[in-house]
Amino acid sequence: MGHAGGLLADLRAAQGRGWVNQFLQEYRLNSSEGVALLSLAEAFLRVPDPETADLLIADKLGDADWRAHAGRSNSRLVNSATWGLVVGRALVGEGDQGPLRRLISRAGEPFVRQAVGAAMKMMGEIFVMGRTIDEAMRRMKKPENKGFTASFDMLGEAARTFADADRYFQAYVGAIEAVGSDAAAGHSVSVKLSALHPRYEVARRHECVPALTEMLEALAVQAAAKGIALTVDAEESERLEMSLDIIGTVAALPGLKGWDGFGMAVQAYGKRARPVVAWANGLDRIMNVRLVKGAYWDSEIKRTQVEGLVDYPLFTRKAATDVSYLAVARDMLAAENIRPAFASHNALTVATILEWAGNSRDFEFQRLHGMGDGLYERLVREQGYHCRIYAPVGGHRDLLAYLVRRLLENGANSSFVHQLAGERLSEAEILADPVAKIAAVGGTRHASIPLPRDLFAPGHRNSEGLDLSDVPTLEATVRAVNAPLDAAPVVPADSGAVTAAVDRAAAAFPAWSATPVGERAAILERLADLLERHREELMAICVQEAFKTIGDSIGEVREAADFCRYYAGEGRARLMPQELPGPTGERNTLHLDGRGVWATIAPWNFPLAIFLGQTAAALVAGNTVVAKPAPQTPRIAARAVALAHEAGVPQDALILVPGGPEVGAALTADARIAGVAFTGSTATAKRIARALLEDDDRPIVPLIAETGGINAMIVDSTALPEQVVADVATSAFRSAGQRCSALRLLLVQADVADTVIEMLKGAMDTLRLGAPGDPATDVGPVIDRAAYDRLMTYRDGTRERWLKTVAAPGEGLFVPPTLIRLDRVEDLQQEWFGPILHVATWDAGTLSETIARVNAKGYGLTMGLHSRIARAAEVAEAEAAVGNLYINRSMIGAVVGSQPFGGEGLSGTGPKAGGPHYLYRFCTERAVSVDTTSAGGNATLLSLDEGGI
Numbered sequence: 046m047g048h049a050g051g052l053l054a055d056l057r058a059a060q061g062r063g064w065v066n067q068f069l070q071e072y073r074l075n076s077s078e079g080v081a082l083l084s085l086a087e088a089f090l091r092v093p094d095p096e097t098a099d100l101l102i103a104d105k106l107g108d109a110d111w112r113a114h115a116g117r118s119n120s121r122l123v124n125s126a127t128w129g130l131v132v133g134r135a136l137v138g139e140g141d142q143g144p145l146r147r148l149i150s151r152a153g154e155p156f157v158r159q160a161v162g163a164a165m166k167m168m169g170e171i172f173v174m175g176r177t178i179d180e181a182m183r184r185m186k187k188p189e190n191k192g193f194t195a196s197f198d199m200l201g202e203a204a205r206t207f208a209d210a211d212r213y214f215q216a217y218v219g220a221i222e223a224v225g226s227d228a229a230a231g232h233s234v235s236v237k238l239s240a241l242h243p244r245y246e247v248a249r250r251h252e253c254v255p256a257l258t259e260m261l262e263a264l265a266v267q268a269a270a271k272g273i274a275l276t277v278d279a280e281e282s283e284r285l286e287m288s289l290d291i292i293g294t295v296a297a298l299p300g301l302k303g304w305d306g307f308g309m310a311v312q313a314y315g316k317r318a319r320p321v322v323a324w325a326n327g328l329d330r331i332m333n334v335r336l337v338k339g340a341y342w343d344s345e346i347k348r349t350q351v352e353g354l355v356d357y358p359l360f361t362r363k364a365a366t367d368v369s370y371l372a373v374a375r376d377m378l379a380a381e382n383i384r385p386a387f388a389s390h391n392a393l394t395v396a397t398i399l400e401w402a403g404n405s406r407d408f409e410f411q412r413l414h415g416m417g418d419g420l421y422e423r424l425v426r427e428q429g430y431h432c433r434i435y436a437p438v439g440g441h442r443d444l445l446a447y448l449v450r451r452l453l454e455n456g457a458n459s460s461f462v463h464q465l466a467g468e469r470l471s472e473a474e475i476l477a478d479p480v481a482k483i484a485a486v487g488g489t490r491h492a493s494i495p496l497p498r499d500l501f502a503p504g505h506r507n508s509e510g511l512d513l514s515d516v517p518t519l520e521a522t523v524r525a526v527n528a529p530l531d532a533a534p535v536v537p538a539d540s541g542a543v544t545a546a547v548d549r550a551a552a553a554f555p556a557w558s559a560t561p562v563g564e565r566a567a568i569l570e571r572l573a574d575l576l577e578r579h580r581e582e583l584m585a586i587c588v589q590e591a592f593k594t595i596g597d598s599i600g601e602v603r604e605a606a607d608f609c610r611y612y613a614g615e616g617r618a619r620l621m622p623q624e625l626p627g628p629t630g631e632r633n634t635l636h637l638d639g640r641g642v643w644a645t646i647a648p649w650n651f652p653l654a655i656f657l658g659q660t661a662a663a664l665v666a667g668n669t670v671v672a673k674p675a676p677q678t679p680r681i682a683a684r685a686v687a688l689a690h691e692a693g694v695p696q697d698a699l700i701l702v703p704g705g706p707e708v709g710a711a712l713t714a715d716a717r718i719a720g721v722a723f724t725g726s727t728a729t730a731k732r733i734a735r736a737l738l739e740d741d742d743r744p745i746v747p748l749i750a751e752t753g754g755i756n757a758m759i760v761d762s763t764a765l766p767e768q769v770v771a772d773v774a775t776s777a778f779r780s781a782g783q784r785c786s787a788l789r790l791l792l793v794q795a796d797v798a799d800t801v802i803e804m805l806k807g808a809m810d811t812l813r814l815g816a817p818g819d820p821a822t823d824v825g826p827v828i829d830r831a832a833y834d835r836l837m838t839y840r841d842g843t844r845e846r847w848l849k850t851v852a853a854p855g856e857g858l859f860v861p862p863t864l865i866r867l868d869r870v871e872d873l874q875q876e877w878f879g880p881i882l883h884v885a886t887w888d889a890g891t892l893s894e895t896i897a898r899v900n901a902k903g904y905g906l907t908m909g910l911h912s913r914i915a916r917a918a919e920v921a922e923a924e925a926a927v928g929n930l931y932i933n934r935s936m937i938g939a940v941v942g943s944q945p946f947g948g949e950g951l952s953g954t955g956p957k958a959g960g961p962h963y964l965y966r967f968c969t970e971r972a973v974s975v976d977t978t979s980a981g982g983n984a985t986l987l988s989l990d991e992g993g994i
């Protein structure tokens with residue numbers, strides 16, 4: 046396509062002009078140096094302490110070859126930045142003996158941070174139009190922006206607190222005021238709704254949609270009065286319908302009639318892009334629609350997988366998004382009420398639109414500040430087309446982190462501008478028709494992005510999730526989980542019933558253990574299917590019996606199904622007889638068989654998943670099982686056992702014995718029990734261990750005990766506070782803190798403690814305590830009065846050290862989430878199984894010591910680390926004595942087959958649930974050796990082929 050070729054040539058030529066382009070040329074974002082620089086830029090400016098700043102520099106600059114770039118660029122500015130990096134590398138990476146280091150070190154350590162700081166400042170200027178709206182507007186007046194207009198956005202992280210949201214709102218008000226003071230310049234403002242409310246979530250739609258509508262209305266009225274345009278930025282697809290509700294309401298406001306400045310962004314990577322544009326065209330007004338390729342591609346792909354949704358709401362191939370973009374663009378050009386804005390740096394896309402638009406100039410292009418120089422200059426300055434620069438405004442410290450992450454997340458390597466930098470690609474390759482590319486692969490999904498269902502293929506099938514961002518699905522789920530339960534009570538067993546159960550299970554053992562493992566596995570897979578078929582009923586029991594929130598109840602059913610399918614697969618793969626090597630004339634076989642009757646004893650906090658997980662593993666290994674649920678949650682267990690029987694587990698191969706500690710004690714005291722799989726408190730585990738050893742005549746049987754922990758998260762000053770706070774709130778308060786994995790002890794580097802704690806306090810204000818069956822609830826009641834009294838007594842006794850607590854409903858067993866200051870790591874000595882979080886600080890440079898102090902508690906379940914320094918992650922990996930270490934993420938929600946779960950020390954015996962070594966512990970190993978020559982003659986040896994001689 047000729048037009049595209051011309052644009053491409055302009056674009057290519059422009060890449061060599063100006064220091065910004067030269068910087069990008071020198072440090073291509075798909076080179077290791079480019080990525081190192083971006084990673085450094087993401088974190089460096091927020092690190093207040095020199096010690097950590099040096100570690101970060103060493104970490105990011107250490108491996109890259111900066112000298113290769115020295116003096117190579119035509120730009121002096123770029124070369125001086127490069128020297129900063131060379132110097133930085135020398136100081137942190139060459140050891141004491143490097144000549145450069147010796148030379149530079151005379152200038153003192155601060156010099157290196159200044160040099161790197163200067164390089165970061167350059168990067169800030171590349172990505173950020175101005176630190177304030179005035180600075181940004183001044184920059185727009187510079188010759189390089191001549192003829193272009195701007196859409197300014199006070200971009201940044203999504204708000205985590207109401208205070209953040211208020212700050213962003215005021216920034217938008219200020220921007221509209223400033224831009225409106227020179228309305229004739231034609232600039233506009235973009236707003237991001239997720240910056241204006243800390244809980245912009247479908248589950249909280251009754252609260253956030255009206256609040257956001259009100260804020261957007263205020264901004265729109267202000268913009269209309271100033272005569273400037275206002276565009277609502279795109280959000281993730283899970284928020285699309287809420288965004289449309291808000292935009293639709295504001296668009297229809299009578300007071301805004303006649304103002305043609307209102308607009309919205311549409312993401313072409315979303316499969317709903319065309320209907321959204323049709324919707325916008327149907328509003329009774331002119332809408333400015335900015336078509337973008339899409340801003341959250343990788344996080345949306347991941348969310349879909351994590352939540353086990355049926356399919357992706359977005360395209361999995363870049364070329365498919367390009368095709369979608371063109372299809373939507375054509376709709377927009379034909380639409381009556383839409384003023385199109387095509388945001389693209391792709392020469393082919395631009396050329397196609399130019400061709401389709403014919404002589405019209407009644408639309409605009411848009412490009413990002415810092416990208417796509419050269420593509421539009423001629424069109425704007427010589428041919429009368431319009432182009433707007435999307436211009437982020439804000440302090441480099443906050444904004445650079447955000448923009449760099451977006452850039453890294455959105456496949457910098459595959460974006461058009463960065464492809465250009467790769468000299469290997471010819472014009473024909475760069476301008477290849479995306480429709481042809483998609484046709485060539487038959488329109489199929491990307492092979493490396495399987496459907497969530499197939500995530501573990503060829504292993505087990507992933508469990509099905511529920512898309513609660515879909516309002517009809519959410520509402521149906523809410524109705525189902527709150528429907529009254531069938532009231533039949535589950536009668537506790539007495540000691541006679543326990544003995545009878547073991548009698549029956551022992552009698553059933555020979556037949557069940559002789560059932561081929563493949564058949565036992567197939568029964569578990571049928572059980573998984575049944576669990577999913579009865580999902581709503583099971584979720585209702587979780588909500589009403591265990592007070593689990595809706596989200597946790599989905600997780601519960603999914604994990605139970607995953608355990609069944611995973612252990613089924615593991616059974617087939619690992620429990621078949623194995624032929625072993627040996628001398629000729631001998632056959633050696635290893636058999637993994639069931640041991641007999643297992644007792645499985647479960648806690649109330651995972652009354653389906655853990656109850657069934659332990660049981661399924663014992664069953665597939667050929668054991669029969671007497672299963673004891675927690676006394677608080679017998680119903681869900683009874684339903685699970687009934688479904689297991691329906692799936693084909695013989696009645697006597699799995700027997701439920703409901704009841705409390707006395708039933709558990711009677712069960713473990715029965716000398717016929719061949720093994721115990723227990724999950725619960727450390728104290729109970731020890732009691733069971735002692736009971737199993739009490740009778741000297743009894744065989745020593747295996748005990749798998751999964752217990753509690755004092756779980757810590759360590760945060761250094763390179764971590765992003767917004768991410769930390771989100772992960773802390775999830776880890777400490779989700780499930781009302783009633784997960785063994787939950788965060789109990791937050792350890793923040795002293796230099797950033799005030800900032801992180803302040804934000805955390807704000808985030809705690811956004812928590813909603815309420816009924817578990819209400820989707821808006823974050824924290825439900827705790828399990829029972831005894832737990833409530835225990836937690837409240839402890840909490841009341843720490844009142845003078847509270848940093849924050851939140852209000853709880855007057856009625857019900859609600860323990861208010863509370864943040865408690867500790868002076869020392871050692872001050873927390875036991876697990877408090879509820880929404881109570883302790884916080885202490887640690888000093889820069891003492892990561893190893895801090896980990897050692899946590900280890901010294903003797904527990905070893907989960908630990909979290911938030912740091913941008915890879916070396917810190919290596920230290921944690923090597924030194925944290927825990928079963929599950931989580932880096933830069935929350936520390937709950939282990940997934941079967943991905944994060945085998947379980948601790949060490951006081952936290953458990955292992956092997957880990959949902960991991961490849963679990964089943965073996967349920968088996969007895971028998972080696973059989975047969976002398977195949979005992980009757981005379983070694984047939985194998987005698988019939989050997991002579992190998993052709």
Ligand SMILES: NC(=O)c1ccc[n+]([C@@H]2O[C@H](COP(=O)([O-])OP(=O)(O)OC[C@H]3O[C@@H](n4cnc5c(N)ncnc54)[C@H](O)[C@@H]3O)[C@@H](O)[C@H]2O)c1
Pocket residue numbers: 646647648649650651655673674675676704705706707708709710713724725726727728729730732733751752753754784785786876878906947948952953
């Ligand atoms: N590591 C893990 O995977 C994991 C998972 C969930 C819960 N937990 C831990 O479980 C605890 C909370 O659960 P809980 O309150 O139900 O624990 P718990 O120890 O009180 O009870 C667990 C189970 O053991 C039974 N039991 C109690 N005394 C017994 C005895 N003497 N003999 C045999 N059985 C007996 C109970 O009836 C219940 O079924 C927390 O400490 C938590 O950290 C650990």
Ligand SMILES: N[C@@H](CCC=O)C(=O)O
Pocket residue numbers: 650651783784785786787936937938939940946
């Ligand atoms: N496996 C669960 C915790 C189980 C204990 O309560 C998690 O990873 O959050």
